[in-house]
Amino acid sequence: MTSAAKLRFDGRVAVVTGAGAGLGREYALLLASRGAKVVVNDLGGSHVGEGASQRAADVVVEEIRKSGGEAVADYNSVIDGAKVIDTAIKAFGRVDILINNAGILRDRSIVKTSDQDWDLVNAVHLKGSFKCTQAAFPHMKAQNFGRIIMTSSNSGIYGNFGQANYSAAKMGLVGLANTVAIEGQKNNIHCNVIIPTAASRMTEGILPDILFNELKPSLIAPVVVYLCHESCEDNGSYIESAAGWATKVHTVRGKGSVVRPSLEDPVTLEYVQSAWSKVTDMSEAKHLNAIAEASGSLLEVLENLKSGDKDAVEDSFTFGNRELILYALGIGASTKNGNDMRFLYENDVDFSPIPSFFVLPGLMVTMSSPLVSNALPNSGADLSNILHGEQYLEIVDDLPTSGKLLTKGKVFDVMDKGSGAVVVTSCESFDENGRLLVKNQSAIFVVGAGNFGGKKVPIAGVVPLAAAPSRAPDSSIQYKTNEDQAALYRLSGDLNPLHIDPNFARLSGFKTPILHGLCSLGYSVRAVLSKYANNNSALFKAVKVRFSGPVLPGQTLKIDMWKEGARIHFRTLIVETGKEVISGAYVDLKDSKAKL
Numbered sequence: 305m306t307s308a309a310k311l312r313f314d315g316r317v318a319v320v321t322g323a324g325a326g327l328g329r330e331y332a333l334l335l336a337s338r339g340a341k342v343v344v345n346d347l348g349g350s351h352v353g354e355g356a357s358q359r360a361a362d363v364v365v366e367e368i369r370k371s372g373g374e375a376v377a378d379y380n381s382v383i384d385g386a387k388v389i390d391t392a393i394k395a396f397g398r399v400d401i402l403i404n405n406a407g408i409l410r411d412r413s414i415v416k417t418s419d420q421d422w423d424l425v426n427a428v429h430l431k432g433s434f435k436c437t438q439a440a441f442p443h444m445k446a447q448n449f450g451r452i453i454m455t456s457s458n459s460g461i462y463g464n465f466g467q468a469n470y471s472a473a474k475m476g477l478v479g480l481a482n483t484v485a486i487e488g489q490k491n492n493i494h495c496n497v498i499i500p501t502a503a504s505r506m507t508e509g510i511l512p513d514i515l516f517n518e519l520k521p522s523l524i525a526p527v528v529v530y531l532c533h534e535s536c537e538d539n540g541s542y543i544e545s546a547a548g549w550a551t552k553v554h555t556v557r558g559k560g561s562v563v564r565p566s567l568e569d570p571v572t573l574e575y576v577q578s579a580w581s582k583v584t585d586m587s588e589a590k591h592l593n594a595i596a597e598a599s600g601s602l603l604e605v606l607e608n609l610k611s612g613d614k615d616a617v618e619d620s621f622t623f624g625n626r627e628l629i630l631y632a633l634g635i636g637a638s639t640k641n642g643n644d645m646r647f648l649y650e651n652d653v654d655f656s657p658i659p660s661f662f663v664l665p666g667l668m669v670t671m672s673s674p675l676v677s678n679a680l681p682n683s684g685a686d687l688s689n690i691l692h693g694e695q696y697l698e699i700v701d702d703l704p705t706s707g708k709l710l711t712k713g714k715v716f717d718v719m720d721k722g723s724g725a726v727v728v729t730s731c732e733s734f735d736e737n738g739r740l741l742v743k744n745q746s747a748i749f750v751v752g753a754g755n756f757g758g759k760k761v762p763i764a765g766v767v768p769l770a771a772a773p774s775r776a777p778d779s780s781i782q783y784k785t786n787e788d789q790a791a792l793y794r795l796s797g798d799l800n801p802l803h804i805d806p807n808f809a810r811l812s813g814f815k816t817p818i819l820h821g822l823c824s825l826g827y828s829v830r831a832v833l834s835k836y837a838n839n840n841s842a843l844f845k846a847v848k849v850r851f852s853g854p855v856l857p858g859q860t861l862k863i864d865m866w867k868e869g870a871r872i873h874f875r876t877l878i879v880e881t882g883k884e885v886i887s888g889a890y891v892d893l894k895d896s897k898a899k900l
């Protein structure tokens with residue numbers, strides 16, 4: 305990565321503040337060595353802002369002149385920015401580059417920070433940079449060229465104990481740069497931020513020796529001086545640099561969440577609490593380039609609230625081999641069964657997802673949002689009173705073995721069943737190309753939340769159960785679940801403590817933890833697939849079940865099946881007790897000529 309021509313600054317005039325030592329001195333020397341005429345500004349005070357001496361600036365000017373460069377000294381405080389810039393105009397007739405570098409430290413913990421400590425640090429860093437920039441700006445505008453650097457710090461970006469005044473000033477400089485960059489854009493005036501970590505009189509005693517020795521200002525200077533070159537197109541960038549390394553730094557914003565159900569609703573504390581994990585989720589954080597993008601996305605939020613889908617939520621779901629295999633293990637697939645290898649080994653030629661895996665995106669959206677509790681007028685729903693009542697899953701398009709799905713979910717129906725309320729949610733999951741892959745419809749039985757005067761019967765569109773034929777089952781398969789089945793299954797995403805924590809299970813009215821309904825569903829789908837589809841996932845179209853009774857981990861499931869054309873009716877019983885736990889259920893298979 306070497307460039308043929310040396311980058312030059314001939315004809316350019318640069319003002320470097322605080323150039324008597326450290327970083328500023330390195331900038332001044334490098335600029336001068338590449339042909340720039342340099343104003344070496346330094347008040348010559350101590351690093352805590354005491355005293356003044358012309359020596360610091362003079363020494364650097366002398367150094368530049370000895371090497372054949374052109375430089376003048378300026379001893380003004382940066383707070384008198386007009387005077388600093390005037391030095392450049394008087395000596396060289398123009399100003400092209402301004403590196404706001406001067407700074408002091410007055411470290412104190414917040415309680416001990418005096419007004420004077422606060423004012424002085426902010427005055428030198430923030431006001432000084434403002435005053436110098438303000439004075440240089442009209443000259444740059446007139447010549448249609450300018451390069452301005454603001455010096456920030458990780459102390460501002462991340463905070464640092466004992467540096468409240470300095471942190472505030474350093475973050476203030478980021479804000480100042482943001483606006484100067486916008487105001488200068490049309491006149492080719494670029495303003496960028498450097499976030500240096502350098503060994504200097506300000507960092508001595510703060511950084512460990514081994515690091516301090518490696519943080520030479522000379523290793524940062526080329527990065528900053530490059531930002532000042534006419535060929536550098538960055539404007540409004542924050543560049544962090546240290547020890548011969550540099551990176552761009554971004555602010556990012558999460559995807560966020562609405563914190564009220566609709567435009568007509570107020571924001572309540574409880575709603576905020578229920579949405580908090582989404583508010584603080586940074587997994588889909590993005591950098592925004594302009595304030596217009598920030599306000600534009602707010603308008604979109606308002607439009608969505610206005611468009612009426614007040615209970616609509618969405619979430620992303622990422623999966624790959626690991627998730628598919630973990631799920632298969634969670635519903636009892638085993639390497640002992642050769643035909644299960646396609647679900648357990650990513651290098652198997654027929655590696656494929658067990659289709660019931662795709663209940664998970666819908667489950668995750670439903671459980672991670674306040675959809676269900678917001679659907680109920682009085683009593684809310686929480687993990688202690690919800691049971692999975694029914695599930696419908698339909699595969700719409702070919703299933704991938706990895707990807708990121710966007711799932712949109714909403715409340716579809718609410719019923720008052722007396723002993724409880726039933727909330728039906730419907731979710732659609734799309735791949736990254738916007739292709740609809742699966743539909744889920746779930747009925748959640750909220751124990752004790754009935755009797756609110758609601759209707760009892762479902763609206764059209766709630767997928768009905770289907771009674772099994774009255775003859776004896778055509779076939780049956782038994783699977784013994786493991787004592788730790790729920791402990792394994794929960795790793796696929798449903799972390800409801802009802803399935804693992806004995807105390808929580810008692811709170812929910814069960815003697816011991818019960819198995820996830822979707823785990824029993826997975827076992828049942830495996831039975832149908834193995835008996836009627838040779839474990840070929842591509843033949844699976846849809847499944848509908850009602851969870852009519854709880855299953856305990858360790859119990860044996862018996863799946864009775866009846867084949868009626870492409871529909872396989874089934875029920876699932878517990879062998880040890882004879883109780884039916886899945887009722888009115890069926891799997892619809894695709895025509896057997898479906899592509900494999």
Ligand SMILES: CCCCCCC[C@@H](O)CC(=O)SCCNC(=O)CCNC(=O)[C@H](O)C(C)(C)COP(=O)(O)OP(=O)(O)OC[C@H]1O[C@@H](n2cnc3c(N)ncnc32)[C@H](O)[C@@H]1OP(=O)(O)O
Pocket residue numbers: 666667668670671690691692693694721723724726746747748749760761798800802818819820821822850851852853854855
């Ligand atoms: C995607 C989102 C997923 C959300 C997942 C939730 C998180 C998960 O971690 C939770 C779980 O996995 S829980 C485990 C799986 N589920 C179960 O074990 C529940 C088993 N079912 C029961 O115990 C009872 O059916 C019971 C208790 C549900 C109902 O029994 P009863 O109170 O005795 O009701 P009953 O008198 O039989 O019937 C009253 C009316 O309610 C309807 N109904 C009954 N069972 C239903 C069920 N499972 N789903 C939906 N509706 C149901 C009946 O039809 C009846 O209505 P109507 O009077 O109109 O005929």
